[in-house]
Amino acid sequence: MADIEQGTDSARTGYADRTGAFHPFGDTAEEERVRRDDRRHVFHSWSAQAQIHPTPVAAGEGATFWDYEGSAYLDFSSQLVNLNLGHQHPDLVHAIQEQAGRLTTIQPAMANDVRGELARRVAEVAPGDLNSVFFTNGGADAVENAVRIARRITGRRKVLSMYRSYHGNTSTAIALTGEPRRWANEPADGSVAHFFGPYPYRSAFHAASVEEEGFRALEHLESVVALEGPETIAAILIETVVGTNGVLVPPPGYLQGVRELCDRHGIVYIADEVMVGFGRVGEWFAVDAYDVVPDLITFAKGINSGYVPLGGVIISDAIAHYFDDIPFNGGLTYSGHPLACAAGVATFEVFERDGILERVRDLGSRVVEPTITAWMDTHPALGEVRGRGLFWALELVRDRETREPLVPFNASGADAAPMNEVAAACKAAGVWPFTHFNRMHIAPPLIIDEADVRRGLDVIDSALSVADKYYAA
Helix, strand or coil, rough: CCCCCCCCCCCEEEEEECCCCCCEEECCHHHHHHHHHHHHHHHCCCCCCHHHCCCCEEEEEEEEEEEEECEEEECHHHHHHCCCCCEECHHCCCCCCCHHHHHHHHCCCCCCHHHHHHHHHHHHCCCCCEEEEEECCCHHHHHHHHHHHHHHHHHHEEEEEEEECCCCCCCHHHHHCHHHHHHHHHCCCCCEECCCCCCHHHHHCCCCCCCHHHHHHHHHHHHHHHHCCHHHEEEEECCCCCCCCCCCCCCCCCCHHHHHHHHHHHHHHEECCCCCCCCCCCCCHHHHHHCCCCCCCEEEEHHHCCCCCEEEEEEHHHHHHHHCCCCCCCCCCCCCCCCHHHHHHHHHHHHHHHHHHHHHHHHHHHHHHHHHHHHHHHHCCCEEEEECCCCCEEEEEEECCCCCCCCCCCHHHHHHHHHHHHHHHHHHHCCCCCCCEEEEEEECCCCHHHHHHHHHHHHHHHHHHHCCCCCCC
16 A cells, blocks of 8 residues: 655645555545445444444544544544554554565464564563463453453352443453443343442542542452352452543552452452553553552553554463463464564564653653643533543533532433533544543543644643533532
8 A cells, every 4th residue: 555645734635545546635435435335334333323423534643533524633532542652653554564574374373473572572561470471352352361261270150340341342241341331231141240449539438538439449349259259259350440431540559459359269360451551551551550460461452552453361470370281272363463463562662662651651740630630620510530641531520519420321312412512522623532421531642742632632621611511500
């Protein structure tokens, strides 16, 4: 494919199609072809098919993508919080091209240079003694296989996970999911139980402080373990920082308490880092920020920014050695696909060369946090801001005292209109947001420059005035 024409928002004049042919923006025939094929033949996830209108995207570069009319959008959602190194990163594109030129694919039972190198690099930055990697095609099947491993080594079946969570769309992963996308897929795996995780702003435990929230949430989890029967529980699965369901940062000591509880009862602690791993919060893995070492870590998304589907499970030495002479009954045809792994190796090289972790911490603490915290004084509809690195949530409310959300839990249709209006205001000003229920999340690509961070925040600042109109005076 010919290179897509490069340039600034104003300089870019068009895009290349799959044949390499150049089209100027505003080519209505090409846009119509894309829309027609999509609407006639593409079945979209999580959607009522006749009620959606997908935006045709012509090109992307860095932190920006363009539609066919030439409208530029600053990608403040990193697509689905996976595009950590942005659109069309030249190092990742080159790595895929170079790998395709010498070995496009090889089955997982054979050794492969980029697969082995990527596994080594992952192990080198993983905490503790997590030194083995089982590659999958994405996050959901990473969770599936992590649970399978835990069940095999413990001889137990039950797994606990939070209500406010999302773990994937496959059978076990969706059963473990706590949020409403699970409901329509039930009954599924019956050996799953849910519990309340810490959420200081909307505490289920009537906690008066973050510290008390962490303590009471641990007490609650201990009660759930006792009532479910610790000898029946194979694993506790936790998103280190809850992603789609709120960017919920764990209180001090909470994850250490989970670790101790698991150790006490022989339960496997699985950290779901599909969304927050690989730099999103300024660490290789978010658990590093909380000084805890799980038994298994699931990952995907940021390992190669989704350029080719890839996920996996990082496995502790003790668990890996269990399978030294006992077969692991799991596998995928495309486990550790060379094209995906080549992009993963390139990701590590970019992170190290460009100081990605350091710049995420800097932008998060120096630019994002003080800016959005100041909005608490100017936007009455902003109930709370929270997050870390380049992963933040704005909780929108109709009343700060009662904390009534701007839209109801799991709102749809007319009930969701206020949040849809806020999102539309962002898009009209050239920023593509991430919204979920009554929250807006801030999750731009980690390579975004400071000027674009500030520009995107300015747009969101203006859009929040839409939410303020719904505030109870």
